[in-house]
Amino acid sequence: MDTAMDSGGSSLSIAGLLEFEEISVADPQVLAGDARLDRAIRWVHIADSEHVERFLEGGELVLTTAMAFRHRPEAMSEFLDQLERAAAAGTIIELVDEDSAFDEAAGTIVREAASARELPVVVLPHRVKFVKITEFAHRRLLAQQISQLEHAREIHETYTQLSLYRAGAQTIVERTAELLGTPVILEDVVHRVLAHAGRGSATLAQKWVGLVTGTSTEPGVEAAADWRQTPVGMRARRWGRLVVPRPAESTAALDQIIERAGEALTLTRMADRDEQDLLLQAQSGLIREISDSDGLDDRAALERARSLGFSPTPGAEFLPVVVRLDRDSDTDPTRVQLQERGLTQEVVAAATRVGSACLVTSLQSGVFGFVLAAAGTRAGSGGRRSGRPGGTETSGRSETSGGSEAEQLLAGLLHEVEEYASSWVVGVGRGSASLCGAVAGLDSASQVAEVAATLDVRERSFYRSSDVRLRGLLSLFADDSRMRAFAEGELGPLLGDAPGRTPSATASGSDANRRSHADEGLLDFLELHLAHGGNISAMARAGYLSRPALYARMTKLQNRLGVSLDDAESRTALHVALLWWRMHG
Numbered sequence: 213m214d215t216a217m218d219s220g221g222s223s224l225s226i227a228g229l230l231e232f233e234e235i236s237v238a239d240p241q242v243l244a245g246d247a248r249l250d251r252a253i254r255w256v257h258i259a260d261s262e263h264v265e266r267f268l269e270g271g272e273l274v275l276t277t278a279m280a281f282r283h284r285p286e287a288m289s290e291f292l293d294q295l296e297r298a299a300a301a302g303t304i305i306e307l308v309d310e311d312s313a314f315d316e317a318a319g320t321i322v323r324e325a326a327s328a329r330e331l332p333v334v335v336l337p338h339r340v341k342f343v344k345i346t347e348f349a350h351r352r353l354l355a356q357q358i359s360q361l362e363h364a365r366e367i368h369e370t371y372t373q374l375s376l377y378r379a380g381a382q383t384i385v386e387r388t389a390e391l392l393g394t395p396v397i398l399e400d401v402v403h404r405v406l407a408h409a410g411r412g413s414a415t416l417a418q419k420w421v422g423l424v425t426g427t428s429t430e431p432g433v434e435a436a437a438d439w440r441q442t443p444v445g446m447r448a449r450r451w452g453r454l455v456v457p458r459p460a461e462s463t464a465a466l467d468q469i470i471e472r473a474g475e476a477l478t479l480t481r482m483a484d485r486d487e488q489d490l491l492l493q494a495q496s497g498l499i500r501e502i503s504d505s506d507g508l509d510d511r512a513a514l515e516r517a518r519s520l521g522f523s524p525t526p527g528a529e530f531l532p533v534v535v536r537l538d539r540d541s542d543t544d545p546t547r548v549q550l551q552e553r554g555l556t557q558e559v560v561a562a563a564t565r566v567g568s569a570c571l572v573t574s575l576q577s578g579v580f581g582f583v584l585a586a587a588g589t590r591a592g593s594g595g596r597r598s599g600r601p602g603g604t605e606t607s608g609r610s611e612t613s614g615g616s617e618a619e620q621l622l623a624g625l626l627h628e629v630e631e632y633a634s635s636w637v638v639g640v641g642r643g644s645a646s647l648c649g650a651v652a653g654l655d656s657a658s659q660v661a662e663v664a665a666t667l668d669v670r671e672r673s674f675y676r677s678s679d680v681r682l683r684g685l686l687s688l689f690a691d692d693s694r695m696r697a698f699a700e701g702e703l704g705p706l707l708g709d710a711p712g713r714t715p716s717a718t719a720s721g722s723d724a725n726r727r728s729h730a731d732e733g734l735l736d737f738l739e740l741h742l743a744h745g746g747n748i749s750a751m752a753r754a755g756y757l758s759r760p761a762l763y764a765r766m767t768k769l770q771n772r773l774g775v776s777l778d779d780a781e782s783r784t785a786l787h788v789a790l791l792w793w794r795m796h797g
Contacts, residue, residue: 223252223253223356224252224253224349224352224353224356225249225250225251225252225253226248226249226250226251226253226273226301226302226332226334227249227250229253229273229345229348229349230242230249230334232345232348234340234341234344234345234348235304235336235340235345237338238306238336238337238338238339238340239336239337239338240304240334240335240336241334241335241336241337242332242333242334243322243323243326243333243334243335244326244327244328244329244330244331244332244333245302245329245330245331245332245333246332247330248302248330248331248332249302249332251301251302251332252271252301253271253272253273253301253349253353254269254270254271254272254301254353255271255272255273255350255353256272256273256275256345256346256349256350256353257272257273257274257275258274258275258276258342258346259274259275259276260276260277260279260280261280261281262278262280262281262287262288262290262291262294263290263294264291264294264295264298265294265295265297265298268295268298268299268300269298270298270299270300271299271300271301272298272300272301273300273301273302273303273304273349274295274300274302274303274304275303275304275306275342275345275346276291276303276304276305276306277305277306277307277308278291278305278306278307278318278322282305282307282315282318282321282322283317283318283321284321285321285324285325288321288322288325289325291303291325292325292326292329292331292333295331296329296330296331300331301332302331302332302333302334303331303332303333303334304334304335304336304345305322305333305334305335305336306335306336306339306340306342307319307322307335307336307337308336308337308338308339312338312339314337314338319335319337322335323335360465363465364465364468367391367465367468367469367472368472370387370391370472371384371387371472371473371475371476374387374476375475375476375479375480378480379476379480380480381398381406381407381477381480382407382409384407384473384476384477384480385397385398385407385408385409385454385473386409387473388409388454388469388470388473389409389410389413390409390410391469392410392456392466392469392470393410394410394456394458394459395408395409395410395411395412395413395416395456395457395458396408396409396410396413396454396455396456396470396473397413397416397417397420397454397455397457398444398452398453398454398455398477399420399424399452399453399455400451400452401450401451401452403420403421403424405417405420406452412458415430416430416433416457423436423457424436432458432459433457433458434457434458434459436457439455439456439457440455440456440466440467440470441453441454441455441456441470442454442467442470442471442473442474443474444474444477444478444481445478445481446478446482446550449550449554451481452477453474454470454473454474454477456470491520491521492556492560492572492574494520495517495520495521495522495571495572495573496572496573496574498513498516498517498520498571499571499573499581499583499651499654500573502647502648502651503651503652503654508648509648510646510647510648510649513647513648513651514647517571517647520571521569522569522570522571522583522585523569524569524585524647525585527645528585528586529585529586529617529618529643529644529645530583530584530585530618530643530644530645530646530647530649530650531583531584531585531586531618531619531621531622531640531641531643531644531650532581532583532640532641532642532644532650532651532652532653532654532656532657533581533582533583533584533622533638533639533640533641533657533674534575534579534580534581534638534639534640534641534654534657534658534660534661535555535559535579535580535581535582535636535637535638535661536578536579536636536637536638536639536658536661536662536664536665537551537552537555537578537579537635537636538635538636538637538665539578545577548577548578549577551578551635552574552577552578552579552580555580555629555636556572556574556580558629559572559582559625559629560572562625562626562628562629563582563584563625565628566621566624566625566628568584568585568586568621568625569584569585570582570583570584570585571583571585571647573654575654575658579658579661581654581657581658583647583650583651583654584618584621584622584625585618586617586618586620586621618643619640619643619674622640622674623673623674626638626673626674627673630673637661637664637665637670637675638661638664638673638674638675639657639658639659639660639661639662639663639664639674639675639676640657640660640674640675640676641653641654641655641656641657641660641677642656642677656677659677660675660676660677660679660680661675663675663680663683663795664679664680666683666794666795667680667683682788682791683791683795686788686791686792686795686796689792689796690795690796691796695792695796696796698788698789698792699789699790699792699793701789702785702786702788702789702790703735703738703786703789703790703793705772705773705774706734706735706738706772706773707735707793734765734768734769734772735790737755737765737769738769738786738790739790739794740754740755741766741769741777742783742786742787742790746777746778746783748762773786
């Protein structure tokens with residue numbers, strides 16, 4: 213029986229090759245490496261010199277008569293050393309003299325050189341024809357490679373067909389389990405089982421979280437660290453993984469099968485999302501039409517919106533919302549686009565989960581808006597709070613207490629996607645009983661989001677115009693030359709050669725550098741003074757300054773500005789100028 217291939221039919225092994233008739237009749241003797249006889253052979257190479265390392269790449273079985281070096285112990289040791297360094301699969305040495313008798317002296321040398329080695333070393337005491345061995349081995353190796361290619365083609369065609377026919381996740385997982393002959397689990401990023409297939413998979417699914425964390429065990433299931441798995445989803449946005457928790461019957465192409473299955477699952481999800489993208493594009497077109505058209509009344513707009521899946525309840529309140537992604541100037545635009553797409557879909561899914569409807573539009577790269585609908589009768593409140601707000605732009609006022617029902621619904625929606633809260637800022641406009649009115653409010657919401665993005669500390673999941681307050685007003689004057697002139701007029705003595713100002717023609721380089729550094733320090737000190745209302749104790753604590761140093765800086769600041777910081781109008785003017793300069797200067 214030919215057993216040159218292992219039981220799985222996947223590779224040519226040394227143990228199997230020793231049973232080939234040409235070798236077995238020569239009475240092979242294994243001198244070393246018994247534990248590695250099942251090692252796969254990548255190729256068969258014939259050598260007649262001990263200097264063989266440079267001809268090998270790893271995994272080769274080396275055949276040799278060692279005629280040139282069999283009687284030199286140091287040469288035989290060097291030969292075996294080079295095989296080990298080259299990661300050869302092993303060696304078969306024919307030790308026959310000119311009379312076709314076993315060379316006892318050479319056998320002793322080989323035995324001593326092979327002693328205690330892990331490298332498989334086999335001696336043949338009878339003459340063989342190496343050409344028959346290489347012919348047999350190479351024929352089998354080529355057949356193995358062809359078989360692997362055929363199997364790879366079958367796997368490719370299987371998963372290509374599944375992708376073309378838009379097979380669901382369960383179908384893909386079932387086919388994968390069938391190919392591998394073992395249970396397969398598809399889980400999401402929090403280890404929830406999305407699909408499972410294969411004998412015993414239902415039991416595994418019931419215990420899945422425990423198996424993942426190690427708090428549960430199951431006969432035949434390996435430790436979680438040893439599971440074969442592949443991530444599912446685009447590289448920048450993984451949404452799950454495909455896991456094989458038990459040893460598979462078919463191990464030859466296990467990695468290829470689960471990788472192709474993962475790709476098919478990814479494509480299926482992308483295809484589903486492509487349909488969503490088409491719907492979102494249609495919704496964006498409707499919002500642009502509402503914004504640009506004066507002849508489209510609210511009833512017609514609602515009818516159009518309902519045909520695109522936006523089905524608010526009668527009397528619903530509409531809230532304009534804009535989401536702005538955080539991004540640096542050097543952020544890859546493609547990455548921003550993918551993030552925006554992913555966040556848009558998450559928001560739509562979250563709106564469905566909280567029982568609402570939303571109409572979505574892309575405004576610009578990294579910014580998208582939506583109109584959120586909620587049943588209620590307090591439209592137009594705009595989220596105004598009773599009482600006079602106090603503190604800074606990020607005061608501790610509640611986001612939902614006293615707010616409209618739509619705002620409370622928005623808070624719940626954002627809670628559903630709170631894992632993304634650190635990467636975006638949300639602006640909200642005034643609620644309206646009219647869809648057209650809410651669409652018009654997206655401009656205001658966009659302005660609020662833009663301003664909120666400049667805040668050093670964000671304490672809210674979303675911001676209204678009443679939350680950004682003075683910053684919101686100043687954002688309207690971002691490119692206003694009159695506002696720039698006002699800010700430079702108030703802060704001019706502190707700005708020095710700051711960006712946006714013409715450098716002094718008379719100042720030397722070292723003087724300009726010193727002045728620029730000193731001016732920035734005084735700007736920071738002015739900001740500290742205004743933030744604490746001139747309270748000396750609070751300024752000393754916040755700025756880590758002694759009182760003498762604090763008074764000295766106050767004197768220097770007032771002398772430089774030429775105004776008294778005790779004057780209320782001066783403080784107000786400086787505060788407005790400094791806020792604008794920090795935002796747009």
